[in-house]
Amino acid sequence: MPEDSHQMNRPNVACQLDDLRRRIRSNEFCGPTSGLAPGFVQCNLVVIPEIYASDFQRFCELNPRPCPLLAQSVPGDPTLPSLGATLDVRTDLPRYRHWHHGVVTHESRDIRDVWRSDLAAFALGCSFSFEEALINEGIPMRHIDLGVNVPMYRTTLPCRASGPFEGNMVVSMRPMTPANAIKAIQICSRYPSVHGAPIHFGNAAQLGIPNLDTPDFGDRVDVAPGETPVFWACGVTPQLALESAKLPLAFTHSPGCMLITDKLNSELAVTSP
Amino acid sequence: MPEDSHQMNRPNVACQLDDLRRRIRSNEFCGPTSGLAPGFVQCNLVVIPEIYASDFQRFCELNPRPCPLLAQSVPGDPTLPSLGATLDVRTDLPRYRHWHHGVVTHESRDIRDVWRSDLAAFALGCSFSFEEALINEGIPMRHIDLGVNVPMYRTTLPCRASGPFEGNMVVSMRPMTPANAIKAIQICSRYPSVHGAPIHFGNAAQLGIPNLDTPDFGDRVDVAPGETPVFWACGVTPQLALESAKLPLAFTHSPGCMLITDKLNSELAVTSP
Secondary structure (H helix, E strand, O other): OOOHHHOOOOOOOOOOOHHHHHHHHOOOOOOOOOOOOOOOOEEEEEEHHHHHHHHHHHHHHOOOOOOOOEEEEOOOOOOHHHHHHHHOOOOOOOOOOEEEEEEEEEEEOOOOOOOOOOEEEEEEEEEHHHHHHHHHOOOOOOOHHHOOOEEEEHHHHHHEOOOOOOOEEEEEEEEEEEHHHHHHHHHHHOOOOOOOOOOOOOOHHHOOOOOOOOOOOOOOOOOOOEEEEEEEEEEOOHHHHHHHHHOEEEEEEEOOOOOOEEEEEHHHHHOOO | OOOOOOHHHOOOOOOOOOHHHHHHHHHOOOOOOOOOOOOEEEEEEEEEEEHHHHHHHHHHHHHHOOOOEEEEEOOOOOOOOOOOOOOOOOOOOOOOEEEEEEEEEEOOOOOOOOOOOOOOEEEEEEEEHHHHHHHHOOHHHHHHHHOOOOOEEEEEEEEEOOOOOEEEEEEEEEEEEEHHHHHHHHHOOHHHHOOOOEEEEEHHHHHOOOOOOOOOEEOOOOHHHHOOEEEEEEOOOOHHHHHHHOOOEEEEOOOOEEEEEEEEEHHHHOOOO
16 A cells, blocks of 8 residues: 555545546545545446456346446446546546455556556446435434444355356445434435445344454444444445456455546436335 | 124135125125235225314324325215225225224224214225235235234324324334345335335334234234334324224224225335335
8 A cells, every 4th residue: 555645635525526536637636535526426446357348247237236337438448438528547536456366466546557458447336326315315324424434244145156256245334223224225226326225234144244343344333222234235345256356457446535427426316216 | 893794705806896896885795805806905994074174184194104195075975086986985895983982882884874964084095005015026924924914003103183183103013024124115115105115123112112922903923033023104093093082973994894996006106205
């Protein structure tokens, strides 16, 4: 992790999208994007060699809850015009992970120098979109209130395999009252392209999670009396599939440092679940 | 309870609506209507003197989850044309409860002889409609599988009062897995006029229910390991409001013996919650 300048990049909610993107492109900003560019869709990114693209596309299709595919590039072309006219996946994320044979070897602020004509990019929906919808409806998010990352857990629920891509589903957990959980299910059902409705609530052991106090990723949060833990399929799932696929080369966003698009979260809502 | 001939009226799912209504009108059929006339909306009925009608209408408006008002008659007119061209609330239910000063004094197979020109009828949505939608989506209903009535409980959740009508909400309970509960929330959200989404799941004590094993109405059912109790606002709630209102006269359906309408359950679905 050669980069450790997160402290220098204080979130500025009022930051305009164009200005934010310019700062990300110029490597002036390399921190987490949570809370930035409110209203705009942020995405998980997976970049892999073209020869694995159809297997990965199929993996997303088979596992739409953890891997909701929003856009896919033409191999060699770093643009995603359906998500933004000027987007360039080589420069428009604050921070990238470099994967070699299933292991993250280092991070960087752009991937221009390592881009290849056989690379294909996949943009997947992210929980930031539905969290915004939930907060707008008055449902508090414990991890956001605490200023920490959402707790995430490996489950024993297998994804459906495609080629070299396989592995168990990762879930994120948000504690809420049953009444808010019911509202959250209603709201998230309108957003199938950003993980959709929760997949489980209540007893974590039913997902194969031994202990809620020790998340596999992100930070621990309290489940208060009268609350139930609510679990969503999580965008970290494809990174587990990358671990098991052991491709010679891959790139992803660094956790929390997402691709900010021109698309509005409100555009993702469908009228009925 | 002068009538005890339920055993003679075996449900016949294939029974045509017209034939069924003819048998109910002629008092040939006086049993529960659960499972009869599949696809058609069944209703809770409340008949009260006109002078209380606006207070009761407002009570329904203030408490739409337990009291979803589907139709209201003109005082003195026993028809409900929006629910069926030939419907007559005096004859078209298998069995009626007669209320005097907040107490059920007896039951009968029609209320023609006691009808008055100042009586107003209210038809309220019923859980049979959403149960049909849930079963059609593959979600089992424990009480239906067991051939018993759904368990119902008095809660400590107060309804909003209107004139003499007040009281706590009654809820019905259906045990299901968390995955099915999430589906049920999605499906029922499309049916706001038949109680809509559940109001609670999990810990019954949060609703003021001391013991799930002793329902206040209906029959006890098991909550299996891995299931959670899911609670819906219940159409018995207005009967508690009648108890506390102590009107000199009122009529309701007898539990489970509903008004079968010409309206289709599918017509009640809204496209978005």
